Ligand SMILES: Cc1ncc(COP(=O)(O)O)c(C=O)c1O
């Protein structure tokens with residue numbers, strides 16, 4: 001299996017090449033040259049396997065010759081063995097045709113652990129056999145950072161640098177990152193938004209000398225391996241609830257468009273998915289794009305679901321590439337014009353292609369808190385604010401007729417990562433699991449930088465360049 005850049009300006013690489021590079025050298029995102037295909041019968045067989053085995057089988061379709069199925073099986077068994085629920089991604093029934101897919105039973109209590117736990121092992125194996133080291137950078141609005149640090153802190157051949165927007169992640173998210181004090185881990189609090197952090201990462205990737213010097217790679221969902229690993233829970237969820245080849249809908253709380261794009265990838269692989277519901281918070285650019293063709297960033301609004309306080313969603317580029325029939329030249333022009341004009345209008349043909357697979361909605365902060373309260377009152381369970389954005393949108397999609405039939409909403413984080421919002425909504429404070437009981441007693445370490453690539457470059461070079 002080869003991987004091509006959405007911008008068509010560099011040669012194709014294999015899975016290991018895409019994993020180790022993160023971003024393509026022409027600034028584009030790697031995509032599989034063609035979608036691996038799975039029949040509904042195989043989707044059911046794979047989806048009903050224990051989670052780690054399903055993951056190994058699905059990843060082997062993407063990995064080609066880079067990793068054998070035996071290697072993937074061992075890594076997946078280790079990776080998902082770190083989860084606290086044996087089912088790994090349990091489905092909770094909420095109503096006759098409604099489910100919630102719990103993706104927060106990993107070591108850092110958010111869906112990012114699904115990909116990051118296996119990526120850590122893939123990096124280890126690939127770097128060991130090529131006798132190399134990497135500096136891995138991630139921009140985070142809270143969850144990617146902690147998952148990356150947890151997965152990579154013990155990798156002997158990796159330095160990990162995480163940029164988070166200062167003061168804009170929850171206290172629990174911050175502590176999960178900054179209390180890991182290890183020689184290969186650097187947290188940098190950036191004076192700015194998540195978009196500033198993500199823009200710095202992309203600028204550093206465009207600096208060839210710096211990339212060579214520190215051997216830069218990335219583990220945001222720009223890295224294809226992240227999305228490949230995130231396709232798996234769509235298969236396991238579908239296989240538990242679909243009758244025959246029945247198509248099921250998924251509603252996904254969305255920020256950087258990675259998780260919902262993994263669902264799209266599963267659909268393109270042949271998984272019977274009816275529609276994917278994009279649930280945005282008050283930072284509603286993706287909803288404006290899909291509903292009205294207006295992909296114009298505005299300033300970031302802080303909300304109760306801070307991990308989705310994102311304007312420029314990296315993976316939207318992958319969707320535009322698909323919707324434009326993989327025309328890399330057209331895509332490159334589109335992305336250049338987006339950068340120059342600070343926004344874009346999406347043409348009708350592209351929009352029609354997007355709407356074949358996606359519906360969208362935006363949920364205000366007030367609606368998010370009401371949904372946490374409503375869910376608690378009706379079920380007795382606490383949900384986190386990102387999940388609440390998803391559920392509120394799912395309920396509206398059904399009421400408006402935008403979606404019908406079975407709907408699975410992805411529950412992307414544990415409520416204890418966002419205790420203030422949950423308490424505001426319900427009066428109850430969700431408890432962290434025992435293994436985080438002393439989180440607020442642990443010492444913290446982080447650097448501070450202005451939202452300027454040079455400031456970050458200097459910190460990284462001083463710590464990790466040869
Ligand atoms: C808890 C949570 N939910 C949802 C999202 C949105 O996911 P994506 O960025 O893949 O769209 C994020 C961050 O990305 C998150 O941390």
Ligand SMILES: N[C@@H](CCOP(=O)(O)O)C(=O)O
Nearest residue numbers: 140141142143144220221307
């Ligand atoms: N919400 C994310 C933002 C980065 O998303 P990614 O999936 O591209 O890594 C976070 O919590 O950091």
